[in-house]
Every structure is written in C-alpha cells, then in structure tokens.
Amino acid sequence: MSDAEAVGRERGPSEDVPTTSEAIDSPLLEVEGLRKEFGGVTAVDGASFRVAPGSFTGLIGPNGAGKSTTFNCITGIHDPTAGTVRFDGRDVTGLPPYALAERGLVRTFQIARELSEMTVLENVMLAPPGQVGESAIRAVLPGLREEVERDEADVVEEAWETLSFFEIDHLAHENAGNLSGGQRKLLEMARVLMTDPEMVLLDEPLAGVNPTLEEKLLDRIDELRREGLTFLLVEHDMDVIMEHCEHIIVMHQGRVLAEGDAETVQRDERVLEAYLGGDV
Template sequence: MTAQQSRTADADSETDAILSVQDLRKSFGGITAVDGVSFEIEPGSITGLIGPNGAGKSTTFNLISGAYTPDSGTIVFDGTDITGYRPDRVATRGLVRSFQIARELPEMSVLENVMLAPQHQLGETLYRSVLPGFRSGVETQERELRERAWETLEFFEIDHLATENAGNLSGGQRKLLEMARVLMTDPEMILLDEPLAGVNPTLEQKLIERLHELKADGYTFLFVEHDMDIVMNNCDPIIVMHQGQKLAEGAPETIKEDDRVLEAYLGGEVEQ
C-alpha cells in the first residue's frame, strides 16, 4: 500500500477529527483577536474558514501553525496536543501551511525550490555529504527526491518551468510552486491562506482541480479565502468567524441562509 493509499484508508476509517481547536484565545495588548474559538476538522475534507475583515481568521491560522502562542485553549492535531509548538515542530507533525504571499527562494530554480522542501535530508548532514562511505546513500536519496520533485511539478503542470529561477515566475505560478513545495513535505493536513489571491482564472481553476484531486487522495485542507463563490462551491463544511469568535458552522447551503452571516459581512472591521 502506498503512502497516499494509506492516507485515504485512514481518512475513510477514522471518525475522530484530525484537528481539534478548543476555546482558543489570543490578545494583543488590549485587543482580543481570537476569543474562545472552538471547531474540529474531519480528515479528508476541505473546510472553509471565512469572515469579514477583522474576524480573526489570520490570527487563528497563525495560532494553529505555531507562528503565535495562544493565551489559552488547546490545539490537538492527529491525537497530539501541539499547543505552543514552534512552526517547525508543527510542520514535522504533518500540519503544513501555505502563505498569502508565496515565499519561494527567488535565486534558485523551480526544481531546486521543490527539492529543498522535504525535511531530514541526508545531504544536510556534513559528514554524510563528504565522507565516501556515506555519500552513496546521499546520492540515492537525491535521485529519489528528484524523481518525486519532477512528478510533483508535473502534477501542478509547471514542470516546463523547472529550470527557471523562481523569482521570474508570475504570481499564479508562484502559488502553484508553493503548493508543490508543501506537497513535497508529505503532510497530513494543509492550511491554505488565500491560495487564489492574485491568481488569474486559468491558473485558479487549475489549482482548484488539484485541491480536489488531493482531497480524493485523503489530504485534509483548512482553507481561508475571500472569494465567497469559490468557498461555497468547493468547501464543506464552512466555519464563519466574526469579531474573534465563531459565528456559524455548517454546509454551504446552511451558511448562505444564515442571517447572522449576512449581517456580519455588512459590518466588518479591519483584519487583525
């Protein structure tokens, strides 16, 4: 059984949430950005996290990914309490995030960017890189990583850009590259922070199609996006935040008919 088949089987058989956020709170000075937020994410889902500007979505993402430490509350991922973990420890557990602004290494090629993503590479250890008795293992792993990198670039249809410096890519191409890098870490769950912002319609559709293919393979997504049509057509369930709190949660049809959600969007404030 491949890693993806195993992931799909786990998602099909597992009934418990892969991510559980309970009573999460975070303040900055006298401003409460996240105020007692609780929700659970089921494995193999694309869950939308929406809300007007100032709702606390970005802060919630930063708390889950380890960029911020919560004042109180718990974050449990795949059965492990990761509350207060550093971002690298969160990623090592299999919970990886993308960023609203892609963070590629501009002077390196697209292929090199993707090959750098996996953790714990043998070539990162000095003695394995230079001593003859250990070099063969490094070379074997590099060949395997290169093959995976090419397959991942082909999956996102940017393999024709493999030798191009990442800094020369368009905004949409950079989003595809970032997703490719995320996928190379072999995550269990991916946090997507406005992955379609600044992406032209053709690349937007391509990225959405890839997300659904990955979902079918058992990957789990928490998806922050301002385009309501995209969220309503691709996410289920949807969590709505307002003024740092969870306002509503449910299927797209339920959210569309919730008067509180409409009122919140008409009275939004500035994002924390």
C-alpha cells in the same frame, strides 16, 4: 496511476467526504477556546471548531474576524494567549512551525514565500524532511557518499513528479523570483506537498491568481483531497467557498459565529448580518 498517486504519498482509497458528525466525533484538527491578545486588543476570542480528516473545510468571515490570527496560532506563528490546538489527537499548542510540519501539519501564505534566487526545482527539493545531506565525511567515504547520492536521486525524482502534477515542470530551471503570482502559488503548493503532509492550511491561495491558474489549482486541491489530504481554507471568494467546501466555519469578532454546509451558512441570518451589517 493518477498524478497524485505518482507523487509518492501512501494514502487510502478515495472515500466519501466525512460528514459534520464525523468531524465532531473524530476530528483531525481540533481548536478549543483559542484566544489571542495583542496588548489590549483581542484578535481571537475563544474560537472553537473541528476539522474532519479528508475534508475540504472553509474558514470565512468579514475583515477583522480573526481568521489569519487563528491560522497563525494553529501553525505556530503566534503563541496563543489561551486555548488548545490538537492535531491527530495530540496537543500541539504553541509548537513551532517546523515541529508541526514534522507531524504533518503545514500551511501556505497569502503572499508566496519562495526562495527567489534559487530555481523552481531547487525550491521544491529543499522541502522533504529527513534528507541525508552532505558533509566532509560523506564526501570522502565511498559508502556514505553513495547514500547521499541515492537520497538526492530519490528527492530529484519526487520533485519532478510533483512539479509535473502542478504542471510547472517546464519552469523547473527558472529562478523562482521570475515566476508570475499564480505560478508562485503553484510552486508553494508543490513545496508543501513534498513535506508529505496530512493537513494543509491554505491562506488566500487564489489571491492574485488568474482564472486559468485558479481552476488548475482548485482541480489539484480537489484531487489531493480525494486522495485523503485534509484542507482548511481561508478565502474571500465566496463562490469558491460555497462550491468547493463541504463544511464552512464562519468567524466574526474573533469567535465562531456559525458553521455547517453551504446552504446552512447562506441561510443563517447571523452570517448575513455579520457580512452586511445592521438588522436582517
């Protein structure tokens, strides 16, 4: 059994990555006419795109293209001014982050948001939904107390397996605030995985990460993708995008400028002009 399988998610067997046509016909995530205004500034201006289930899709664009705002609108950080977000066929536009997480749509942040005064293990154990939890009644009644103990034992076991998968189990009892930047990114991914997601939006997951941890994180993401998890990635490292993403969406001035595989995007003169400026 692979480390990814040991984490406990029940996913189908590894299959070939969905093609662009499959993304169009049966997307897991569908963004249609998304618009976000801040006062007189339009940060996202009618963006539309689709993400296929089980894919590793890149979302790129020059600074100010609207990528982060798009992420924030999809994941409930901002309420869109207009447009629709559908996940797994359901309209989830404007739902708060916790409601989206319950449906299997979660995200990471460019700056990891660990609970610094808690241990790495405790950070991970907080993530699973539907935990029984303790109460005065459960502490007194034997049957309910045993239920809490069984639930906690299951969470602890899954937490250790997840930390092992990301190779940070040796840091389990370290306060999260003492971790390096790269280790915090691995911890954030471990917490995300503990929510049993269907899709993860990654916001600059490699920013500030040294090459060794970068390779480790990319290996884990690729393994999880092969197990059936879907990823949408915002990343400024074009080498990573072109080498790892089978489908790439390019934004410019709040709109989707182009999309396709790496070769198609690299040959698109509109993309070159957006990044380099002027006529090509």
